[in-house]
Amino acid sequence: MHNLGQTRSSHQRNHLLLTPDTFVRTTLPGMKNAFANVHVGPALGAAFTEYTVEFEPKGELGPTAAQRFIYVMDGAVTLEVKGKRHELGARGYAYLPEDFPHKIAAKQKSSVAVVEKFYEQIDKIQLPRLIVSSEDSISSHALDGDSDLQVKCLLPDEPHFDFAVNTMVYQPGAALRMVEMHVMEHGLIMLEGSGIYRLGDSWYPVTAGDFIWMAPWCPQWFGAIGKVPAKYLIYKNWNRHPLGDAKK
Secondary structure, eight states: OOOTTOOSOEEETTEEEEOGGGOOOBOOTTOEEEEEEEEEOGGGTOSSEEEEEEEEEEEEEOOOSSEEEEEEEESOEEEEETTEEEEEOTTEEEEEOTTOOOEEEESSSEEEEEEEEOOOOOTTOOOOOOEEEEGGGSOOEEETTEEEEEEEEOSOOOTTOOEEEEEEEEOTTOBOSSOBOOSOOEEEEEEESEEEEEETTEEEEEETTOEEEEOTTOOEEEEEESSSOEEEEEEEEOSSOTTTTTTO
16 A cells, blocks of 8 residues: 555654665665665764665675674674684674675575774774674673663673674663763664654654664653563764864
């Protein structure tokens, strides 16, 4: 049925909500048997790019000169680095440093979230290392002491990593204890369940498959609704001074 011009998607000054009915598939350089849904990037004012990739069997993701983080939402992919193969199933993930040759290919139809960002170097700080792991191997902790809201930090909180990627799981009825406003920007993919997101002065119903971008200092709050837990994957810039390299 035609939607008659209706959608939950919204593009505002300090946030973006993209729902799957408005996704437009494209191909990126080097892709084979795969399509990308580009959710956010510098064209919108973001300091990073985030997209999801839909792979056909034996599909490949092209190269990048930036740092790259991948998270397997569904299916299975193979990561090849320095002659070694790593098998990543659902909830598997990898972090690849800047200018780090690698190959990512799908073993079957798969869906993968991708974050890319150019690295912010700090003097006397070693460069970040390759990480290949699975969310299942990461311990969770309660956010602000609330056992109904569990966080898993997929990247180490170490100064040579300039961004963080976490998963957050809310039991039905759980919510952030406050409206947050901060210098970090976010990219967020709803993985499971549903809830209500406050972004700026707007309130949105959100569900699995939706993408949200939050600019710095965008007022933000989330509460889970429904009968199953809500879960999302969230990016934020991290471990860098707000001035960045403004003096250069």
